Amino acid sequence: MDRSAAAAGFRAQAQQAALFALLQRGVPTAGAGAAWHAITEAAGNTLEVARASIWILSEDRTRLSLADAFLREAGRHQAGEVLESSHYPSYFNALRVNRTIVAPDAAADPDTREYAADYLGAHGIVSMLDAGIWQEGEARGVVCLETVGERREWTPDEQQFAASLADIAATVLVHESLRAARASLQDTQELFAGALRSSPDPVAVVRLADSRILLVNARFIAVSGYAEDEVVGRTSVELGLWAEPSQRDLWVRRLREDGAVREFEVAFIVKGGRRRTFVLSGERLEVRGEQCVVLAAHDVTDRRRQEALVSQIAQGVVEQTGEPFFRSLAGHLARVLGADLAFVGEIHPGDAGRIRTIAVHAGGAPAPDFEYPLAGSPCESILGRGVCAFPDHVAELFPRDRALAEKGIHAYVGARLNDTKGRPLGLMAVLFRHPLEDAQLAENLLRIFAARASAEMERGHDLRALEHLAHHDPLTGLPNRIRLKQCVESGLAGGGIVGALLLIDLDRFKEINDTLGHPVGDVLLQRVATTLRAGTGRFPHACVARLGGDEFAVWIPGAGDARAAERAAAHVLASLTAPIDIEGYRLEIGASVGVALAPAHADTSSGLLRCADVAMYAAKRTGSSHAIYDASQDPYSTERLALLSDLGTAVRDGQLRVHYQPRVRLADGAVRGFEALVRWQHPRLGLLPPSRFVPLAELSDVIRPLTYWVLAESLNQQREWRDRGIDLRLAVNLSARHLIDEACAARIAEMVARTGVEPSSLELEITESAIIADPERAGATLERIRALGVRVAVDDFGTGFSSMSHLKRLPLTALKIDVSFVRQMLASPADRAIVESTIHLAHDLGLSVIAEGIEDEATMAALRAQGCDEGQGFFIGHPMTAADATAWLDKQRA
Numbered sequence: 001m002d003r004s005a006a007a008a009g010f011r012a013q014a015q016q017a018a019l020f021a022l023l024q025r026g027v028p029t030a031g032a033g034a035a036w037h038a039i040t041e042a043a044g045n046t047l048e049v050a051r052a053s054i055w056i057l058s059e060d061r062t063r064l065s066l067a068d069a070f071l072r073e074a075g076r077h078q079a080g081e082v083l084e085s086s087h088y089p090s091y092f093n094a095l096r097v098n099r100t101i102v103a104p105d106a107a108a109d110p111d112t113r114e115y116a117a118d119y120l121g122a123h124g125i126v127s128m129l130d131a132g133i134w135q136e137g138e139a140r141g142v143v144c145l146e147t148v149g150e151r152r153e154w155t156p157d158e159q160q161f162a163a164s165l166a167d168i169a170a171t172v173l174v175h176e177s178l179r180a181a182r183a184s185l186q187d188t189q190e191l192f193a194g195a196l197r198s199s200p201d202p203v204a205v206v207r208l209a210d211s212r213i214l215l216v217n218a219r220f221i222a223v224s225g226y227a228e229d230e231v232v233g234r235t236s237v238e239l240g241l242w243a244e245p246s247q248r249d250l251w252v253r254r255l256r257e258d259g260a261v262r263e264f265e266v267a268f269i270v271k272g273g274r275r276r277t278f279v280l281s282g283e284r285l286e287v288r289g290e291q292c293v294v295l296a297a298h299d300v301t302d303r304r305r306q307e308a309l310v311s312q313i314a315q316g317v318v319e320q321t322g323e324p325f326f327r328s329l330a331g332h333l334a335r336v337l338g339a340d341l342a343f344v345g346e347i348h349p350g351d352a353g354r355i356r357t358i359a360v361h362a363g364g365a366p367a368p369d370f371e372y373p374l375a376g377s378p379c380e381s382i383l384g385r386g387v388c389a390f391p392d393h394v395a396e397l398f399p400r401d402r403a404l405a406e407k408g409i410h411a412y413v414g415a416r417l418n419d420t421k422g423r424p425l426g427l428m429a430v431l432f433r434h435p436l437e438d439a440q441l442a443e444n445l446l447r448i449f450a451a452r453a454s455a456e457m458e459r460g461h462d463l464r465a466l467e468h469l470a471h472h473d474p475l476t477g478l479p480n481r482i483r484l485k486q487c488v489e490s491g492l493a494g495g496g497i498v499g500a501l502l503l504i505d506l507d508r509f510k511e512i513n514d515t516l517g518h519p520v521g522d523v524l525l526q527r528v529a530t531t532l533r534a535g536t537g538r539f540p541h542a543c544v545a546r547l548g549g550d551e552f553a554v555w556i557p558g559a560g561d562a563r564a565a566e567r568a569a570a571h572v573l574a575s576l577t578a579p580i581d582i583e584g585y586r587l588e589i590g591a592s593v594g595v596a597l598a599p600a601h602a603d604t605s606s607g608l609l610r611c612a613d614v615a616m617y618a619a620k621r622t623g624s625s626h627a628i629y630d631a632s633q634d635p636y637s638t639e640r641l642a643l644l645s646d647l648g649t650a651v652r653d654g655q656l657r658v659h660y661q662p663r664v665r666l667a668d669g670a671v672r673g674f675e676a677l678v679r680w681q682h683p684r685l686g687l688l689p690p691s692r693f694v695p696l697a698e699l700s701d702v703i704r705p706l707t708y709w710v711l712a713e714s715l716n717q718q719r720e721w722r723d724r725g726i727d728l729r730l731a732v733n734l735s736a737r738h739l740i741d742e743a744c745a746a747r748i749a750e751m752v753a754r755t756g757v758e759p760s761s762l763e764l765e766i767t768e769s770a771i772i773a774d775p776e777r778a779g780a781t782l783e784r785i786r787a788l789g790v791r792v793a794v795d796d797f798g799t800g801f802s803s804m805s806h807l808k809r810l811p812l813t814a815l816k817i818d819v820s821f822v823r824q825m826l827a828s829p830a831d832r833a834i835v836e837s838t839i840h841l842a843h844d845l846g847l848s849v850i851a852e853g854i855e856d857e858a859t860m861a862a863l864r865a866q867g868c869d870e871g872q873g874f875f876i877g878h879p880m881t882a883a884d885a886t887a888w889l890d891k892q893r894a
Contacts, residue, residue, distance in 0.1 A: 015161040018046040019168075028171035029262060031179075035172040036068035037077060039165055043145055044072040047158055050148035051123065054133075054169060056141040061085070061096070064142070088114045095139050099443065100163060101130040102386050104153050104422070106146075111385075127152035131162035133169045135200050136299075137440060140173055142166070153422040156451045174201055178281065178296045201298050204231075208256075208284070208291040211235045223299060225271030243267035243275055251280065255293060259284045265300070325456050326359035327366060329428070329449060334361040337442050339430035341367075341407070344417075345379070346426035346457060355379055355426065376400025382414040383424045387450070389413045389443045392435040404431075411436035415446035417454040425457045473546040475522055476529035484545035484553055488605035491541070491557045492598060498560020499598045501553060501605075502569055503612035504532075505620070506576075507590040509550035516585060523582050524589070525550065535575030539568065553609070560597055562628055569593045569626040592619040593626035601629045644696045646682070651705045655681050658713045659879035662888065663731070663850065663872040666864040671892055673729030675765070675872060676714040677879045678706070703735045708747065715755040715762070717882050722757065726889055731763040733795065739766065740777045745784035752788065759789030765816065767795050779810055786811035793850065797838060808845065814869075815842040819853025822873075826859060836866050843867065 019042075022028075027038045036054050044052035053069035066081040085092040094101055094111040103109035106128040107116040119125070125146045133141035143166045145158075177199045202220035204213055216231050224231070224241070231239065242248040247266045254261050260283040267277055278297040285292060326344045334342035341362045348354040353374050360367040374380045378398055382388045390397060394412040395404040404412070413436070414429035428450065430442055471483035479487065491499055506528065513521035529546060536542040536554055543555040554572060559565050573591060580587045594616025596602060601611040611629040619627035650656055660674035680688040697703040711732050718730045738744045752759050764785060766778075782792055793814035817838055824831040835851070842849045854860050854873030863871055880888060 011155070012157050014046055015157065015164075018042045019161070019164055022168055028168055029175045030172070032067070032172060032176050035169070037070070039143070039169055039172075040068050040070035040077070043143065043162070043165055044070045047145060047161070048072075049145045049152075051125070051144075051146040053144045053146070054141060055083070055144060056133075057095075057139060061092070061139075064092075067141070083119070090114055095130070095132055095142060097389070098385075098387070099132050099134065099166075099440075099447075100159050100387070101128065101132075102154050102159060103128040103130075104151055124148040126150055127154070129154045129159065129162050131159075131166035133166045133173065135170050135173065140170065143169055155422070156418070156454070160451075174296070174298060175281075177201070178203070178294070199296065201296050202278075203297075204295045205287065206236075206293045206295060208293060211237070214287070214292065220297075223270065223276075223297075224268075225274075241268045241270075243269050251282075255282055255284065268297075321456060322460060323358065326453070327361070329453060330359040330361040331366065333428070333430055333445065333449075334364075337430050337445065338432070339442075340409075340433045341431040342429070344426065344428040344453060344457075346417075347383075347424065358426075372401075372403065378404075378412045378414060379427055379429065382416050382427050382429065385416075387415045387443055387447050389436075389439040391437075391439040407431075408433045410434055411439065413439060413442040413446060415443075415450040417450055417457050419454065419458045419461075425454060425461065428453055473529075476526050476546050478529050478533075478552075479543060479545040481545065481547050484543060484547070484555060484609075485605040487543035487545075488555050488598075488608060491555065492603060492605075497557065497598070499555060499557040500559035500565035500568055501555050501596045501598070501608040501612045502565075502572060503547075503594040503596075503609065503616045504552040504554065504572065504576075505592050505594075505616055506550040506552075507592065509589065512587060512589075516583075520582055520585065524580060524587060527580050527582070528552065528576065528589070531575050531578075532572065535572055538571070553612070560600070562597065565595045565597055565628060566626070569595050573625050590625070592616055594619055595626060595628045597629070601631075643682075643688075643693050644700060644702070647680075647693055647697055647702045647706070650680055650682070651702065651709055655683070656706070656709060656713075657681055657687070657881070658710055658717070659881055660717070660885040661872055661879040662877040662885070663729075663870050664876055666851075666860065666868055666871050671728065671889065672870055673731065673761075673763075674885060675731040676710055676733075678710045679879075698735050698737065701737075703737050704741070707733070707735060707738060708751070711748070712751055712755075715751055715757055718757050718761065719755045720882075721886070721889070724886075726893075727761070728889075729761050729763055729791075731765050731793065734764045734766050736767070736778075739781045741781070744781055745788065748785060748790065749788050752790070760791060763791040763793055763814065765793045765795040782811050786813075812845075812847055814848040814850055816850045816852055817868075819873075822851050822853040822859065822863070823855065826862060832862075835863070835868075839866050839868050 022038060022042055025038065027035050030038070040052040040054060043049070050072055051069060052072070054067045055064040056067050057064055062085045064083040064085075066079050069078050069081075070076075071078065091101075091111055091114055098111075101111050103112045104127045106112040106120055106125060109128075112120075112128055115125075123146070125148055127147040127150075129145040129152075131143045132139045133143060143162055145162055178201075199217055199219060202223045203217045204220055205215040206213055212233055212235055213231055216228060220231070221228055224239075226239065236242060236248070244267055251261065251264055251266065254264070260281075262281050264280045264282075265277065266280055267275055269275055277300050279300050280295060280297050282293045282295040285294060330342040330344055333339065341360070343357045343361070344359040345355040345357040348356050348371065354371055355374055356371040357369040360369055374383065376398060378388065378390060378394060378401065390412045392410050395401075395409055398404060403409075409431045411432040411434070412429060414427050416424055417426045417428065419425050428446060430446070436442065471480060471486070472478065473480045488499070488501065491497055509521065509524070512524060525546070529544070529552075532544045532552060532554065536544055536556070539556045539559070541557050545553045545555075547553055554568075556565075556568050559568050573593060576589060576591050580589070594612040594614065596608045596611035596615060598608055602608045615627045615629040618630065619625065657679040659677045659679055661677060662674055663672050664670060665672050678690050678694070680693055682688050694703075694706075697706050714730050714732050718728065721728055734744075748762075748764075752762060766782075786792060791813040792811060793816050794812060795816045796818040797815045815838060817835055821831045821834050821838075825835045826832070839849050848869040849867075850870040850872065851863050851868050852872050854863065854871045854875045856875055859873075860871060860875060877888060
């Protein structure tokens with residue numbers, strides 16, 4: 001039979017149809033033999049079980065007799081088997097306590113395993129579902145559903161269907177008692193009276209002529225509260241039994257017209273003024289020559305109360321889901337049952353031996369959630385058996401659960417909550433500080449709402465699972481980019497919060513992944529995730545995430561300054577240096593870490609991630625293990641992008657300035673010329689050095705008009721100096737973009753010709769990186785420039801990586817030693833050796849050497865001693881405006 005959730009609706013429709021058919025055929029009022037056949041066949045065919053049977057308890061509750069068993073495959077019925085309580089004490093005890101016994105594995109279930117040796121084996125039974133036939137709070141028999149040869153997980157709807165069949169069977173027993181009483185009346189008065197007294201329901205004989213009560217049974221006396229002599233000889237009106245006179249009028253009219261009335265619901269006022277609800281059945285017959293009515297009343301007060309409570313609770317929770325549903329359900333259960341404590345709990349996700357509550361109602365109000373161990377608690381029994389009721393002495397029954405005694409709990413009723421596969425998810429329970437007289441009501445209510453609560457709890461688990469998948473990396477289990485964003489934004493939401501975002505990119509991962517295969521790479525990523533989690537445990541509330549590939553991130557709240565962030569980065573890197581053994585391979589990995597600070601660098605998660613990414617690539621570029629974000633090195637910072645957008649306007653509107661830094665011959669100090677250095681007179685930011693905007697210009701086409709403007713301005717100034725009789729060489733920087741521009745040489749020739757300066761007095765400075773980017777095209781452009789007679793120097797020499805091989809074939813005239821070597825040459829033997837070897841190399845290649853960054857006389861003297869040709873730096877002269885440079889020249893010539 002299809003057990004899937006999709007088939008649940010079809011099963012429910014089939015079950016409802018079967019119940020309706022039984023009622024429509026009048027089975028509840030039919031004779032026992034026909035009724036038992038109809039009920040067992042309906043059970044067997046609807047649920048497709050091999051055996052469906054009805055057993056009746058003896059008066060002394062010591063024997064179960066088989067009233068009827070339907071063997072579905074054979075299509076036949078059998079009866080007569082007897083089971084003794086002395087042989088099966090646990091089962092008989094369970095039958096007296098539980099309305100339903102659910103045993104998917106009957107041979108192992110504590111309630112049914114006694115049958116394994118004989119009854120189960122004899123019939124090949126594997127699973128059992130037993131529903132008690134109850135009357136007046138006591139078991140009268142059982143409807144038993146059994147599978148043969150296959151195990152069956154009984155669904156909640158199947159359990160409810162079995163309980164409904166048991167209720168129909170209970171009605172059959174009532175009418176059997178009524179028929180027995182009527183038959184006795186027709187025989188003799190004594191037998192008639194005895195039958196009335198033996199009926200489990202209140203029965204009365206009423207004379208039609210004057211509506212006087214002639215005879216009542218003991219149950220009538222017990223239910224009404226009246227003594228026999230207070231009732232016999234009087235009418236129901238005189239006793240004030242009818243709460244609604246209109247109901248009596250309708251009852252009498254139908255009885256006179258039809259001769260019999262079935263299932264007529266009325267409200268009676270019993271002695272003491274209590275109002276109770278009964279279902280009446282009556283039939284006319286002749287007693288000693290007089291027309292009488294035998295009236296049987298079935299008390300349904302508790303059932304109607306239960307139905308009203310169910311409706312009340314259902315209306316309170318019908319539109320709610322999730323946590324509000326559970327809190328509302330706990331509150332309604334506590335109120336309608338008068339419980340001192342009600343709660344819904346789920347099995348702890350990290351510890352199956354604990355329960356954690358998700359809704360608690362105590363003392364008439366919502367209460368805080370709590371956790372507790374299952375072992376030795378009533379909940380352990382509930383999860384094992386389904387629905388359990390302990391009407392009194394529960395603290396004594398479970399002494400290990402000390403909270404019961406501490407809180408003064410006497411009674412405890414609970415129901416298990418299952419998923420669609422029958423696996424326990426949790427439970428709901430109501431607790432009382434007094435003995436519980438009507439445990440059945442509480443048990444029924446919990447059983448009714450267990451299905452809805454189970455579905456809601458499973459839905460919540462499914463939603464959390466989907467949310468976890470949406471916010472976590474499936475390989476490592478770490479939070480993903482979305483969850484990291486939430487963590488960072490949550491940390492920054494309070495205002496004034498500082499923190500550091502570390503972006504980690506593994507070294508050599510691609511090589512390991514490609515060489516050893518993706519399985520090894522996946523294990524490596526999982527190990528790194530574990531290492532990062534452990535390594536960041538010292539930082540409270542740190543969030544470790546995998547962004548994809550071999551890229552991880554760590555958000556550390558509180559680490560808002562550079563020193564704290566560097567310590568955190570060093571700690572993370574240290575945790576990744578230990579070798580990792582995977583499938584016999586000993587792997588060593590490193591990482592590059594970029595660090596961004598909040599709010600110093602950005603105050604949003606996306607901004608921090610972008611800054612950390614810039615810093616991480618800076619760390620890779622410089623070969624350092626980690627780097628903190630530096631806006632001056634960020635080509636995509638908002639400030640730099642704003643400057644880039646303004647730069648084109650600056651060239652057109654004359655906001656650029658050229659300053660000139662002198663260059664002298666070191667041998668005698670004679671002025672040899674100037675280097676032209678551009679400045680930007682920004683209308684808002686003031687005078688900006690080239691480091692603030694030239695790298696930006698090199699990222700776009702703005703570098704071309706900017707360079708040509710500087711070149712034109714410098715050539716014009718050089719012409720002015722020549723007209724004053726000052727013949728100087730002028731150095732102008734040329735970018736990599738010009739070296740790949742075939743029209744560059746022609747443009748320079750045009751500008752030189754227009755100003756009339758000597759081409760040999762112009763020196764263009766290029767960087768090593770500009771040559772390396774495209775050596776062939778750069779070489780061709782430089783050849784054309786040199787053909788004009790213009791000199792070419794390599795700027796910042798020594799900071800490149802592979803230009804040495806190009807020196808011998810490029811048309812160069814000079815090398816310029818980078819300031820980083822010159823400044824440290826007196827303190828660093830290595831830098832001094834680099835400077836000296838560069839001078840010798842240049843001279844061997846026929847090139848002159850210029851040293852930049854000379855800031856003291858000792859450095860200048862050392863360079864002169866090593867044979868360096870020219871130098872510039874603050875010791876010689878700062879960059880100056882054209883006017884100041886002219887004045888400086890005049891002073892030098894005086």
